[in-house]
Amino acid sequence: LKTPLKEAAASQLVLTERQPDCQPLTTPPKPKETPPADPWTPTSNLKMLISAASPEIRSREQRRQLSDCSSEVLQSKHCLQEHLLGDEYEKSQPSRKEKSLGLLCHKFLARYPDYPSPSQKSYICLDEVTEELHVERRRIYDIVNVLESLHMVSRLARNRYVWHGRHNLPQTLQALKKVGEENKYIQQIQTIKKREYEHEFDPDSERNEEMSSPFGSSEQSEMSFVELPGVEFRAASVNGRKYKSLRVMSQKFVMLFLVSTPQIVSLEVAAKILIGEDQLEDLDKSKFKTKIRRLYDIANVLSSLKLIKKVHVTEERGRKPAFKWTGPEVFPNTQDTKLEATSTACPLPVSESIPFKEQFSKALFPSKGKQNFTRHSSLIKLVKSIENDRRKIQSAPTSPVKISASTYQSLPVFPNTIAQFPAITKHQLEGQSKTAEEVQMKCALSSPEAVPKPEPSQQPALSQPFGVCPASHSSVSPVFLPHPQSGVSYAIYLHPSQAHTVTTYSPGFMLQPLPCANVTGIKSNNSKLLNKITTEEGDTQRGPDELTKSLAAEERPEMKSETSSQRCLKRSQALPENNLIKRHKSDEESLDTSLTFFPSGYLIPLTHCTHGNKAECSTKEKARVCSVQHTAYSSPITGVIPMPASELKTVNIPAFHITPLNIMLSPNSIAAAPVLSNSCLNSSSTSSGPNPSSSALNFMLQHIGLIPAGVQVPANPVLQHVSVSSQSENNSHSSGSTNVQEGKVSYNVLELHHGGLSGKCGAPSAPEEPQEPQAVTENFFRTPGGPNTGPSLSASSDGTHRTSQGALYIPQRKLEVSED
C-alpha cells in the first residue's frame, strides 16, 4: 500500500474527482473522523502522508491503537465503531495534531493543482474553503498569507483569491534571494551567531570594533513586501499600511534560507533577525516568543509546501529547532529565467513564457498596472522614510555603519523585474561597462550553490564584489566610499544591488567573509568553539556535493586561467548550460535605475535617474553618490575612476573566501589597488599576474580589520593556490577534523557548506546518501594568537596547507542537524 503521495494529489484530475469527496459533509454517518485513519478518505490520505513524514508518530499510533489490527481499514472501522458506541462523545482525539496548521495546509493545497493551467484560473473562495475544510477562518488566513508571500496566490477581492500554484515560485524565490542578499542576511546571521558564541564563552567579551554594533546599523527597513511584476496586490487590504507582517515575515524567513549556505536556519536566529529589523535592540522576551510562534506558523505551511523541513541543530548548547530548505535551488539572476523553469520541472513549461513577458512589461510600464502604484499612504510613508534616512545618515556619517537606512528604502520591490531581463541584454551591458573601465573586477562568481557544476574551463574570476557573499550578480558597479579617516575615497566595485546598499565606508561591510552563513567568528574569534554539525538522516546530500564542487573549483585554477582581464563571467555562465545562451551583457542597473521601488510596495518610476549603464556615468554623478545625501532613489550607479586593469592587482586569498574587493584610491592617490579575489574563483592571478605587493595586501587587510595594524601578512602564501586534498572530498565526515588537526586550512571544507546544488565536476563522488547521518563541518575563523589578533591568512604554498605565520586558522565546528 503505497502512500498516496503528493504527486497523486497534485494531479489535477485526481483532485477534481476527489474534491467532492473531500467534503466531510458527504461522509457517511459512522465514519467519524478518527486517528486510525481510513485509507480511503482523503483525510486519511493526508494523515498517512503526515505519518509517513514522521515515522515515530506513525509507529507509535500503530502500536497503540492498531496494534493487533493489521487488517487496516475494516479493522479500524470496527474499532472506531466500537469506540463510538462506547463513548458517544466524540473524544476521537482530534489530537492537536490533527488540527495542525500543517495538516490543514495540506488539505488546502490538495484542493488546487501545483501548476494550474494558465487558461483556466482557479479561484479561491475563503468561505468555501473554511467550510469545506472545517476550519476557522482565521486559520485560513494564516495559510493564505504565507502563500501570498510566495505569490502562489493573490488576492482579488474580499474573500477572493486567485490560485497561481507554483508557477511563480521560481521567480519569487529568486527575487527573495536577491533581496536577502541585499539585506545582507548572511552577515546578520553571522553576527548573531558570533554573539551567541561570545556570550557563551566570554561573557566579558570585549568585542570592540565595529562589530559591536551588530546590526544596529542594519536596522532594516520596515516591512517591505517583495512583489512580482505579474502579481500585484489587488485592491484588498494587504496593500496599504496594515502591514503584512506575516507575509513579510514569511518572505524574510525564506530569504534566510536562500542566502545562508547550509540552507539551514534555526528559529532562534530567524526570530532574532526578524526582530532586529524592526526594533533594533529591544530584546523583549515576549516579543521573541511571539516571533517564534509566528515562525512556527509560517514554517508549517512552508513545510506543507515542501520547501523546508524541520531539523534540529545541535550545538554545544543543546539542540535547537531549525528548518532546512528543501525547496528548489535558486540560481542567481541572469540565467534565472531559464534555469529555473527547467529546474522546476514544470509540468506546463510552455504556459510560463507568456505570462512572463506580460509581467515584465507590466513592470516596465506601471501605467498599465492601474493605480496600483500610487497611493497616498505609501507616498507619505516614502517621504517619511526618506527623511528618516537622511537624518540617520547625516547623524552618523563616520559610524561604522554598513548599511544605510536608505538601503532598504531603495530595496527594489520588484527585484524580479531585473531578473527577468534576458540574460543576454544583461551581459551585454555588463560587458560594455566593463570594457569601458576594463576593470578587472568582478566576476560574480556565484556562490557555490549557484554553481551546479564547476566547469573546468571556467574562466578565472578576478575579483568579486565585496560584501556580497553568494555573489549572484554578474555586474558590478563602482561606488565611492569616502573614507572617514583618511578622507580618501575608495571606489568599490559593487554589484548594483549592493551598490545602493553601501553609503558609507565600512570595514564591517567588506569583511564579509564566507558565503557560509553559519560561519561564525568572522573576525578574531577565538575559536574555542568547535561546534559540529552532524546531519542525521539523509539530507546530507549537500556535503559531498559541495565538496566536490569546491574541489573542482579550486583545482582548476591554474589550468586554464586565461589571463585576467577577461571578462570574468560569472561562474555560472561558465557552466555549460549557461553557455548555451549567448551571453551578452545587459545591465540590471539600467532597469534598476529607471525603476525604483519602495518599501511600500508600489512601483514608482523615477525619471531623474537615467538608465544608461554605469560606464556612461559622469563624474558629477559620482559626486552625487558620494554625498551622503544620496538617497533611496538616487541611482546606485556611479562613475568610476578609470584605471588600467594592469594597475590592479589581484590577490588570491583562498582561505578567506573574502569576496574580492577592488579598492581604488581616489584620483590623487597612488598605489595599486589591492584586490582580493575569491578563492573559489580560479584566479588567473595564481601564476600569471604579478603578485600584489604585500604591503598593499596588508593595507587592505588592515583596513578591513582582518589584521591589526601592526601585523604583516606575507604576500606569497596568500597568493598560493591551495589544492584541496582529495580526501576531504571522499569523506565529508572526517574531512573537517582532519584539516583542523593537521593545521591545514580547509576552505574546501568551507565550501562544503555552500549550499549548492549537487554539482559534481570531475569528481565522481557524491551520490547522495540519503539516510545516513553525516557530519558536516563548519569553520570558524580563529586566531591562534589571541583575541585581538586579527585572523591571519592561512595559505598554503604548494598545497601543503601549511599554516604560515599569521596564517588564518580556521577551526571547525560541527553542528548536528537531525531531523526530528
Add this chain to the structure above:
DNA sequence: ATCTCCCGCCATATG
C-alpha cells in the same frame, strides 16, 4: 520542563 503552536480575542481594514 521545553517545544509546538492552536485558539480565538480584538484591533483594523475594507466595502
Add this chain to the structure above:
DNA sequence: CATATGGCGGGAGAT
C-alpha cells in the same frame, strides 16, 4: 456599520 483581515499572546498538548 457589518464584515473581513490578521496581529498577538495565553496557555495547553506533545515530547
